[in-house]
Amino acid sequence: MPNFTDVTEFILLGLTSRQEFQVLFFVVFLVVYMITLLGNIGMIILISISPQLQSPMYFFLSHLSFVDVWFSSNVTPKMLENLLSGTKTISYVGCLVQCYFFIALVHVEVYILAVMAFDRYMAICNPLLYGSKMSRTVCVRLISVPYVYGFSVSLICTLWTYGLYFCGNFEINHFYCADPPLIKIACGGVHIKEYTMIVIAGINFTYSLSVVLISYTLIVVAVLHMRSADGRRKAFSTCGSHLTAVTMFYGTLIFMYLRRPTEESVEQGKMVAVFYTTVIPMLNPMIYSLRNKDVKEAVNKAIAKANLG
Numbered sequence: 001m002p003n004f005t006d007v008t009e010f011i012l013l014g015l016t017s018r019q020e021f022q023v024l025f026f027v028v029f030l031v032v033y034m035i036t037l038l039g040n041i042g043m044i045i046l047i048s049i050s051p052q053l054q055s056p057m058y059f060f061l062s063h064l065s066f067v068d069v070w071f072s073s074n075v076t077p078k079m080l081e082n083l084l085s086g087t088k089t090i091s092y093v094g095c096l097v098q099c100y101f102f103i104a105l106v107h108v109e110v111y112i113l114a115v116m117a118f119d120r121y122m123a124i125c126n127p128l129l130y131g132s133k134m135s136r137t138v139c140v141r142l143i144s145v146p147y148v149y150g151f152s153v154s155l156i157c158t159l160w161t162y163g164l165y166f167c168g169n170f171e172i173n174h175f176y177c178a179d180p181p182l183i184k185i186a187c188g189g190v191h192i193k194e195y196t197m198i199v200i201a202g203i204n205f206t207y208s209l210s211v212v213l214i215s216y217t218l219i220v221v222a223v224l225h226m227r228s229a230d231g232r233r234k235a236f237s238t239c240g241s242h243l244t245a246v247t248m249f250y251g252t253l254i255f256m257y258l259r260r261p262t263e264e265s266v267e268q269g270k271m272v273a274v275f276y277t278t279v280i281p282m283l284n285p286m287i288y289s290l291r292n293k294d295v296k297e298a299v300n301k302a303i304a305k306a307n308l309g
Helices: 019-049 056-083 092-125 136-162 179-185 190-224 229-257 263-290 293-308
Strands: 009-012 089-091 186-188
Touching: 009 092, 019 056, 019 263, 019 293, 056 092, 056 136, 056 263, 089 092, 092 136, 092 179, 092 190, 092 229, 136 179, 136 190, 179 186, 179 190, 179 263, 186 190, 190 229, 229 263, 263 293
Parallel strands: none
Antiparallel strands: 009 089
16 A cells, blocks of 8 residues: 655746746746736726727637636746745645636636637628627626636546645646646546546537637638628638637647646646746737737727827
8 A cells, every 4th residue: 555645735846947047937937927917907908998899709808818817827926936935835725726726717718719719600600690699698698608617627626636645755847736747746546537637628628629610610611602802801810819829728738638647748748838827828918909900999099098188
C-alpha cells in the first residue's frame, strides 16, 4: 500500500527555475495582465454605453470579455506573486479553488464561443427573422446555459481532483494548479481522474466545436449563394474575428487536455498554458476591435464625447 500523506500546500515550480528570468517574466506578465484588464473591461464598458453596439453579437462579446477577465485573474496574480517569492507555495484549498474556477471558466468560454457562432449563423442565414428569433430574452437564456453548465461540471471535476492522494511529492510542475501535473504527482485516485478528465474534455470540446463547425458550414453555403460581392465580404469580415478566437482557444486546450499526462506533455502544456491563460485573453479585445467597423466608430464617438466633456 502506498504511504498516503496529508496535504496542506503545494509548491508551484513555475515557468522556469532560473533566477535571472524571474524579474523579466514578472514585468512581462504584469504588463500583459494590465493590458488584458484594460482591454476587456474597456470592451465591456464600450458595449454598455454605445447605442450602435446593442446587437446580440456584442452582448455575447461583452460576456466573453467578462469571462476573459476572470480567466486571467484566476491564474496571473498568483503566478506574479510566486515569480518574486522564495517559497512559491499554494495552499491545498487554494489549489482546489483555482482548479474549480479554471475548469468552470474554460467550459463557460468554449460554450460562449459556440453561442457566438450560432448567433452569426442566425444573422447571416436568417436575417429577416434575426431580430425576433434573437430577442433580448433569448440572448439571456442562451448566455445563461454556459455559466450554469460550466460551474456545475466544474464542481464534479473538482470533487474528482479532491479524490487524488499524494505520497510526499508536492511539487507541481506548473505555474498554476492544473489537472495534468496534479495527476502526474498523485499516487492514488489517478485512473478515474485521468479517465474522466479526458472523457469530459473530449465530450465538451467535441460538442461545442461541432456547433461552431456546423454553424460556419451553413454560413459558408449561404454566403456563396449571395449575389453581392460586398455582401459576401461583409459577412466574412464579421466571422473572421470569431474564427480567429475559436482557433486559438480550442487549439491550445485540445493540445493540453486531450492527452495523457506525461513528463513531456506536462512540460509542453506549461508553455501552451501561458498562451491561453494570459495571451489569448489579452488578444481577444484586439481581435474583435481592429477589424470591426462598429467598434472603431464606437471608440471614436466615446473619445470625442470625452473630449467635449
